Amino acid sequence: MNCIFCDSPKTQVSNSRGRGSEVWRRRECTQCHSVWTTRETIDFSTSHRIITPSQEAPEHLQRDMLLFMIRDSLQHRNDAETAASHLTDTILTKVLALKTPEIPQAALNEIISETLSAYDPTAAAVYAAKAKFSGPTSLG
Ligand SMILES: [Zn+2]
Structure with a gap:
């Protein structure tokens, strides 16, 4: 450059x-x-799609959206900002390990839940409660 x-x-x-x-x-x-x-x-919105049973067209995986949801579930922590960034990277590394461009919503939720649980069970509970009403693709 x-x-x-x-x-x-x-x-x-x-x-x-x-x-x-x-x-x-x-x-x-x-x-x-x-x-x-x-x-x-990696621009995940160009490489990975989230497949939901109820939707006809798959949605693109957005790192920003994921980061927003993770940060939201860590609000009770002082280190929410940095923790959310690291956890989002961990989740995306696990998504890459699936070696497929199409991720079922349920599989993504499981990765998020498992990653949050290992770090902060409270955050995992907050996320699960919110994901019940809106998945990581339907916010915003
Ligand atoms: Zn120069």
Whole structure:
């Protein structure tokens, strides 16, 4: 990519590492010597669909929507913000491990429930109560 400061095309990747479904790249401009990091993530809304028995068209899996639901069930915690982000990544890693682009709603709910239960049983109970009325795809 071009330098974000001087627009020079002479940039290079000095370091990169992958974590879960993310790749970080440390970039350097050989022209002005600026350094910055880029982050590449999977856009789940283009790769995964949620299949519900009652709906005709599958819905796209939205990370933001998932994060919102998880954060909502962690409201009783001081670390809700960071915990929700980590738990969402954990859930999406488990979704990737299914190796299929179509996820039944029930399977997704089970992954969410199991992940929340292991971290905070109260959050799992809050999520289960809300999921009864609206699944992770029907909010918003
Ligand atoms: Zn530059």
